[in-house]
Amino acid sequence: MSNAQNPARARRSESSRQAILTATRALISEVGYKTVSIEAIAARAGVGKQTIYRWWPSKGAVIFDSFLALSADVDGQGMALPDTGDIESDLKLVMRATVTEFADPDFERPIRALNTEIINDPDLATQFHEKLARPVDEAKKARLRSAQQAGQLATDADLDLVLEVLYAPLFQRWLHRSGPLTAEYADCLVDITLRAFGP
Amino acid sequence: MSNAQNPARARRSESSRQAILTATRALISEVGYKTVSIEAIAARAGVGKQTIYRWWPSKGAVIFDSFLALSADVDGQGMALPDTGDIESDLKLVMRATVTEFADPDFERPIRALNTEIINDPDLATQFHEKLARPVDEAKKARLRSAQQAGQLATDADLDLVLEVLYAPLFQRWLHRSGPLTAEYADCLVDITLRAFGP
Numbered sequence: 001m002s003n004a005q006n007p008a009r010a011r012r013s014e015s016s017r018q019a020i021l022t023a024t025r026a027l028i029s030e031v032g033y034k035t036v037s038i039e040a041i042a043a044r045a046g047v048g049k050q051t052i053y054r055w056w057p058s059k060g061a062v063i064f065d066s067f068l069a070l071s072a073d074v075d076g077q078g079m080a081l082p083d084t085g086d087i088e089s090d091l092k093l094v095m096r097a098t099v100t101e102f103a104d105p106d107f108e109r110p111i112r113a114l115n116t117e118i119i120n121d122p123d124l125a126t127q128f129h130e131k132l133a134r135p136v137d138e139a140k141k142a143r144l145r146s147a148q149q150a151g152q153l154a155t156d157a158d159l160d161l162v163l164e165v166l167y168a169p170l171f172q173r174w175l176h177r178s179g180p181l182t183a184e185y186a187d188c189l190v191d192i193t194l195r196a197f198g199p
Numbered sequence: 200m201s202n203a204q205n206p207a208r209a210r211r212s213e214s215s216r217q218a219i220l221t222a223t224r225a226l227i228s229e230v231g232y233k234t235v236s237i238e239a240i241a242a243r244a245g246v247g248k249q250t251i252y253r254w255w256p257s258k259g260a261v262i263f264d265s266f267l268a269l270s271a272d273v274d275g276q277g278m279a280l281p282d283t284g285d286i287e288s289d290l291k292l293v294m295r296a297t298v299t300e301f302a303d304p305d306f307e308r309p310i311r312a313l314n315t316e317i318i319n320d321p322d323l324a325t326q327f328h329e330k331l332a333r334p335v336d337e338a339k340k341a342r343l344r345s346a347q348q349a350g351q352l353a354t355d356a357d358l359d360l361v362l363e364v365l366y367a368p369l370f371q372r373w374l375h376r377s378g379p380l381t382a383e384y385a386d387c388l389v390d391i392t393l394r395a396f397g398p
Binding site: 112115116118119120122125126128129133158160161164165167168169171172173175176177178179188192193195196197 | 311314315317318319321324325327328332357359360363364366367368370371372374375376377378387391392394395396
């Protein structure tokens with residue numbers, strides 16, 4: 001890539017890429033997954049359509065990257081969970097951060113819009129799980145395996161089920177707006193999960 | 200009511216009422232909550248609009264009754280959970296039945312459509328919780344209280360949280376189609392919940 005020899009151009013490219021991802025999330029919130037178009041994303045981001053097609057082969061691809069950007073650090077390496085050796089405090093840190101994000105309208109609105117599409121479109125649900133949810137779940141399961149090795153979780157615990165018990169109550173409460181999303185709730189879900197799957 | 204003196208008329212009324220509720224659920228599956236109209240429900244059920252307005256004051260009211268009919272016996276008294284004295288086998292019976300229902304396309308389709316509306320409409324979410332979810336949850340909590348008195352659940356367990364841990368993983372798995380809905384899964388959720396909230 002010629003950008004390696006041209007830092008100013010690389011910065012402009014990264015700035016355009018971020019503008020496109022931000023515009024994509026905003027438009028999905030406003031008009032929904034089916035209605036959003038590459039033309040509209042380009043117009044909102046202030047770039048040409050060809051700039052988008054240079055980096056992404058399809059609308060679906062840019063949409064997934066726009067959501068992936070929410071769960072990864074800017075360098076794309078940020079999915080690993082903290083590992084201080086104490087699974088309880090590490091999970092509480094992560095769950096409190098998750099609860100804070102889902103209580104933030106700017107963060108949760110596009111994810112709510114994406115969920116609306118996913119629940120009515122089995123193909124999109126499959127794509128979502130393969131490209132987005134599974135890599136994040138694998139990072140979480142790596143931390144849970146470390147807890148199993150440390151004797152803090154049952155060695156025969158089904159780690160997919162551990163993640164369901166930890167996250168699904170928060171998911172349902174957020175999606176149905178059926179209760180407060182607080183740090184206390186985050187802690188409580190961790191305590192319950194560790195009790196259910198403790199050694 | 201004159202129906203008390205006229206059994207044939209009472210049967211015709213009940214048959215019309217059921218036709219209206221069935222038509223309502225079918226139309227919500229097909230066109231969504233916002234688009235469905237009293238006119239369309241009447242046409243599908245083969246009754247006049249005035250028949251619907253005789254029993255229900257609004258579109259929202261007939262929609263809620265159409266979903267309430269799924270969770271209650273025909274006499275409207277069917278919400279109580281079984282109580283054999285063994286919370287584990289009673290909950291497994293209920294959760295296996297729930298999993299079977301949600302694995303049935305004819306049952307789950309209108310509920311998926313209702314969820315789509317609920318997650319994007321906070322007022323509808325509030326109505327749903329007050330009129331539909333809360334009465335069902337209270338019936339479930341009555342069974343859990345009986346288990347607390349029998350020493351099978353911790354006396355200080357937060358029963359709303361018990362229900363979230365028991366049902367939310369199934370809700371998420373169903374909504375996202377992220378895993379199989381089986382009797383084994385139902386049993387597993389009961390085992391985990393009882394371990395998490397055991398005495």
